[in-house]
Amino acid sequence: MNIFHKTQKKETRRLPMTGKVKKGFRYYCMAVLSLTAIFAMSTTAFAAGDPLTVVNNLSDFIFGFIRAIGLILLGFGIVQVGLSLKSHDPSQRANGFLTLAGGIIIVFAKEILTLITG
Template sequence: MKFVKKTKNTNTNGLTTNGKIKKVFVTYCTLIAVATFVSLSATTVFAADDPITVVNNLSDFIFGLIRAIGMILLGFGIVQIGLSLKSHDPSQRANGFLTLAGGVIITFAKEILSLITG
């Protein structure tokens, strides 16, 4: 029994473009690549006079990122606790409280380190 009839169609035509359109497209791509390279390579960098200021700025930036991650964990811990109270799941509740505690510690990591180091 034959359900599908196979036909041989070897005549496939691709899209045809003339030479002018290809030249315009290549010119456009080249201009975009050059503009991207120029804009990325011509950045102005202002150096600070004191190297300690640079290290402190980098430290503030990194601790800002860590604080953001801690806030995300705090929010996720609160959501986990709320869902565990709704579904009466003690293991999820424990995980929620652990995530909440970890989020608090990560959020206040800079203050904790400054208290430890004096």
């Protein structure tokens, strides 16, 4: 019993399109692409009045991102330490504690930098 007929050859043919239809389709595509490019490139950027506020906002965003990465490492370190306690693997336990310590340092990076700089 042959479910898939591998011997059948399918022919593909292009749809008939006259010269005027091709030309119109080209104009339509160019109009859509042009309007998309115009609307995509004409976004208005509103600047804040104080440049120091912009820098502080950017700094808060970057440190928030770094804190999220630190929390992920912290969670991974906890899981790694837990698995090493279950399997009695000292090298995995050491790596888990190092990952845990690194995650804590990364989470509190902003506070550590403010303590250092004053």
